[in-house]
Amino acid sequence: MKPARFDYLRAADAAEVLEALHQEGGDARIIAGGQSLMPMLNMRLARPGVLVDVMHVAEWQRITDTGSALRIGAAVRQVTVERHAGLAARVPLLAAALPWLGHTQTRSRGTLCGSVAHADPSAELPLVLVALGGSVHLRSRRRAREVAAEAFFVGMMQTARGDDEVIEAISFPTARPGAGYAFQEVARRHGDFAIVGCAAVADASGIRLAISGVADHPTALNLPMDSAGWDDALDVFAWSLEARDDLHATARYRRDLVRRLGRAVCQEAQQCRA
Amino acid sequence: MPRLTATDRHRVLITLNGRAVEGDAEPRLLLSDFLRHTLGATGTHVGCEHGVCGACTVQIDGEPARACLTLAVQVDGADIRTVEGLAPAPDRLSVLQECFREFFGLQCGFCTPGILMSLDAFLRQRPDASELELREMLSGHLCRCTGYVPILRAALAAQQRLNASTGAV
Secondary structure (H helix, E strand, O other): OOOOEEEEEEEHHHHHHHHHHHHHHHHHEEOOOOOHHHHEEEEEEEEOOOEEEEOOOHHHOOOOOOOOOOEEEEEEEEEEHHOOOOHHHOOOOHHHHHHOOHHHHOOOOHHHHHHHHOOOOOHEEEEEHHHOOOOEEEEEEOOOEEEHHHHHHOOOEEEEOOOOOEEEEEEEEEOOOOOOOEEEEEEEOOOOOOOOOEEEEEEEEEEEEEEEEOOOOOOEEOOOOOHHHHHHHHHHHHOOOOOOOOOOOOHHHHHHHHHHHHHHHHHHHHHOOO | OEOOOOOOEEEEEEOOOOOEEEEOOOOOOOOHHHHHHOOOOOOOOOOOOOOOOOEEEEOOOOOEEEEEHHHHHHHHOOOOOOOHHOEEEEEEEOOOHHHHHHHHOOOOOOOOOHHHHHHHHHHHOOOOOOOOHHHHHHOOOOOOOOOOHHHHHHHHHHHHHHHHHOOOO
């Protein structure tokens, strides 16, 4: 349970990070808060040649409200966002999900971008980002690009990020007037990875429901406002996610959570509109 | 840009319980091992080494954090507090520690240093925390002896006494 050897590079600015990734490629790993990466290193599931610490990059330590989105830099810790004034009004779904994300003792160090980069299929932040239709800002020495959340998460701990790219920020769309938001999850212990997580956004056009912990990445479904057809739609959706049995829950239990918890979260989001 | 090479040891300076200390660490050395093996501060316990059990929780710049999920080189220059820093004097316990004794908040004591460091920070930051919030915060720790009820009792008693003494809430 000790990491294998690696070099450690404390980058002073973004250019140093991009240069290191350009030189080292897939042999380098970004470390921010380390709350996803350190367990992987301790268990030697990851054995990078060099760690690039981005926490001292001043331009990535910012939370920027652009009006339409809250843009959170790579070096912003979860606890900082949790305490961000007005978060519940600006991005209510993020405010609702953050207390479920790990524990007080991990949110104190972990970053939002780090959790998104790790892309655990059960994690809360990728789920919220997909539910809201947020985006990931990637940068390499060659280019900068913005990838929609739904295109970013491609598989179990697999993302659209290239080896020479760093996530410099993620953007959460801010609350729209007349929209309702809800989040719920079932886990064995508060703060553990969810068995199933649900996030819903309700507005005049309908409901967008996103589910984590079942498929190998968070997946969204659009439902009409009228709840008459929800049960059938949720049943088809639950089967389409191809749930698997594991130590924590059976596939059948997961499908049932999608049906029941999914419905409850959609109703809650609808009620939040009022 | 400082690149710390994998096979060499590098000087790390921290403030440990109010005192400036230094030691040498390979980049891969965990803060938990740096505290225990390099600096000899063995009050911090090591359980699972992947961030689940909470035994190794210390305060980094005032925030509770897992020492096993932190590299020593990451906290160069930081202010670290461990269980050794809680008692106001060698023959006196802190209010929180005293409550743990009074309410039987520990049995074997393995998880206790981590829980104390979490509670010490949390009761300072959130003197008005509800019982539910205390429970949720404690969910970041595993205790296999007490069943948590005495821990929660000790935490609530400490909260009451600390608030009474500071006039908060």
